[in-house]
Amino acid sequence: MKASNPHWRERVVEQMSSQLTEELDQFETEITLKKQGKLDDRVFAETRLRRGAYGQRYDNGRRNDGIKTQKLEFPCGTLTKGPDTAWDAPGMLRIKIPYGGLNARQLEVLGELAEEYSDGIAHVTTRQCIQLHFIHIDDAPTIMRRLAAVGITTREACGNSVRNVTACPFSGICSDEAFDVTPYAHALTYHLLGHPDCQNFGRKFKPAFSGCKDQPCGLVKMHDVGYIATTREVDGKVQRGFEMYVGGGLGAVPRQAKLLSEFVSEEEILPLTQAVARVFGRLGEKKNRGKARIKFLVDKLGIEEFSRLVFEERSIMEPEASWTSYLDELDIKDEKPLRDAGSDLAGNDDPEFAKWCETNIYQQKQEGFVAVILSLPLGDITADQLRSLSDIARKYTNETIRTTVEQNIILRWVSKADVAAVYSDLKAAELVIPGAGTIVDVTSCPGTDTCKLGISSSRGLAAQLRERLAEKSVHMDQAIKDLVIKVSGCFNSCGGHHVADLGFYGVSRSINKHSIPHFQVVLGGQWSHNAGAYGLPMGAIPSKRIPETVDRLTQAFLDKKEKDESFKDFVGRIGKAEIKGLIQDLTQVPTYEEDRSYYSDWSDPREYTKDDIGIGECAGEVVTAFTFDLTSAERMLFEAQLKLEKDDSQGAAIQAFDAMVTATRGLLRLKVPNVGKDTETLVQQFRTEYFDTELFFDPYAGGKFGQYFLDAAASQGGSVDKDSAHRQIEEASLFVEACHACSGRMSEQPTAG
């Protein structure tokens, strides 16, 4: 059932880049092909994931209602959008926001889309993205076009691809930074987006930038690849560069990223990352998804060998203009204030104002300006609030807005003279929740609310903790206020529990055939120093007893900490045994008959069960670049046929030839590393690798189908009529089929050893 209005394309197409117009038209064609049964489930799943369209809980068509598992009879019948994923099941759309940067119009459009297609909420994620939930896949192309019209793409927001490039939200206004990393994050985003060297990963690849080493904002060390800004002096001139790290990650097997290079110059940062991507694409695990992140490759090879391979790869790479062209326009991301600098924050008699200023104002390095932090409960913001915020951003700033990994929004470049007025305007929009960055500001992944992998209700717990801690915060000691709490619904750590002082992740326990939601308590992680240390698990506590656990642990810290001792050091000093002793009694669960509340999760009256846990899509589908290319070739053949139907013979013939070229590129990937895009080179490589060697030859038809391609390449530019276009489509179809067959024969050949 298509919910969206198809006329949106006409409305916004003029505002979209031609590339995004083409990409989204292709995506819509892929949806059509999937509905016609002409696209494989796995391929479509990875295709939509790479466009940001993610699965959601219950999309396998089953849901436990607390009594029994009900079959959700979606109207789509057997039509699926991935293995065991019903077409009509609501899904999530992840929207990439590189370095969290947004402008006012983008906020408004996000609000519009949240209202029209989602549930009225835009959700800020722990990697500075925005997510919309309960989206119908048929609406996805329209949503993507409306986003594209304001310069936002969802491309590669999910799937085995380069994910959102995150960066410190205070970049450019921070006193501690070496320099503003924003233009570098921007350049890396668009250099790697859709880059051929980044299409063959076994898992996702997450980059992060930080402007300095000591603060937490960039969280570099928990990323697949990370960059910390630094400078050095060469011949009396200051040179910009980055400490570059690889192989970090959280999840079930957390790893701190390792130093790849102490100084990578700004000219080298893009090509060296590309070299990392090539090595990861070539040598990273493809079959076992649990071992496919780059951290496992770094583990396996060792950082020295991994580095050697990366620099060796770098040495043979053909230069690309975009490696350094951005350096000529580093200032395009420079921000300017809209209003004059102010001298103080006074001017509001509201008693809550001073309290809010304590935690929600960040002093910029630029005299007279501050950044205002909007604390969003669980990262959620309504469409009305987004519109209000866009008005405020226009009124007081040059629309300098960033999302943060703490699921908040920052309004930068507010004159100190305007802070009181901004506060009043934000208050009218109910956006003045105090306690940003304190223990009250609990972050959480979606957990069982919408995630297929969620084990316990992370958002339910986070909401509960926020409410309780906010009540207590008035009389709370500063040492407690400064602690960080993060909650994940499972061990995958999307909530970032490893890098919190107090982290929790969802687990379950069973007693007398009843399941009980629990959270594993993880203590002593380090948010500062770019997520400099990971916490350790202390034991599982029933979900309903976590608030009490927080009370006990924070009180013990307050009572027993030494002067200026951090929570991490406190945990290390008093030891696991004593900590465990503090909370041991809380592990007990009343019997089902005594207290059934323990057998339900937060904000969910259903009797708890693990039956709803599905197969996650975080890992995407491991679909080879060959399969993607062949699928694209088939889509192009379909489009060629449509063109022929519309009497566009010339266009149909070109499209048919492009299909052959795309299929050839896929086939060459099986034999040649780093296949390029130049058609002439591809034709030559095909001749050398497949035709002259007779590897492509069909057992019955010999070289006939390969000759079709070579002939088509030789005749490009000639005149075309309807008959010849028809013939070219037929030959292209046979060639694409022959590529499939050739790949099949190659995979059946015995390998040496």
Place this chain on the structure above:
Amino acid sequence: MSDSFDLQHVNVKFFVKDAGAINLEDAINVFHAWIQEQKLDDLLIDVADYRHVPSGPGVILVGHNAQYSFDNAESNLGILYNRKTPVEAKGAANVQKAIERALEICRHLVADDAFRGKLEFVTDRLQIMINDRLIGVNDQASFERLLPDLTAALVSVFGEQDYSFERASDSRKRLTVSVDAPQGIAI
């Protein structure tokens, strides 16, 4: 209204008289029970809890065709029927269907033990929204095109009376019309 102005995604909100009497935790429990019973003529899928968001969507029962919620937008608690999928009917018939569906939800809730005696509705006001900015641009022209269908739908459901209409002034909002029904509407 011409056929080309094909109304879809009509939303209807009836306002709760005494929001203080309503505990939204009860809404969570009731909506989960409705899923167990598949109480509505829609595939009921899940419950979304947004109680933590000030003036937010409150508690939503997510269905395949529509979302049904205790909506707290603009700090004005009400029952919101939010149609997601297209319907066969056009114009006034579509608005009428949406109003009737919203009324059905209200009546189910009023009859539920959790809300009996607590849940009452404002009877002289409701809100209609067109949840697609291309179908219903929030401007005076669209508003005027909508009024005949809207009036016809209201008369069909609540009878003739001197309805008055006010459009939301912010042009960025969806086409949103507040309806005053001085002689009251039966919920």
